[in-house]
Amino acid sequence: MNNSIEIKCTNPKCEKWFTSPIFFGNMNSFDTSTLVGNTVQCPYCRKMTGCNKENMRIQGDEGGFRGDETV
16 A cells, blocks of 8 residues: 655644654554554654644545544
């Protein structure tokens, strides 16, 4: 499976997209995972940001996903 998984920085002064440090083998793995309370440092503003389904987008061979906080 070929996926592009990105995180949107939750800092309102940044909101840039960057590659997720979390990967999934397939969309089913993503669908059944619970991603709550994970954080990662944004490479642009250096603030800690959530790394969860709400601010994540995936584009892949098996379809895609876009979290509620990505619009």
